């Protein structure tokens with residue numbers, strides 16, 4: 001190993017918000033986490049379906065609208081109007097042309 005370029009390696013104590021603690025190898029001495037394998041719904045199996053604001057339904061409605069939009073071709077009657085060029089007083093154009 002090259003000298004003086006590697007961080008110190010600790011046996012870090014990981015503390016979860018649920019109270020669970022375990023040790024891992026890390027460059028940090030202490031790690032605090034909000035969720036771990038002891039309290040995450042994936043591991044506990046007590047998955048709570050949180051859809052209080054009807055977000056799934058809202059997403060579905062939005063996806064439907066997007067699909068409809070995709071199927072409707074862009075109107076060919078819409079033409080791009082030429083951009084009006086605005087004459088700006090040009091300082092370099094002081095020489096009279098008449």
Ligand SMILES: [Zn+2]
Nearest residue numbers: 016018036039
């Ligand atoms: Zn936890």
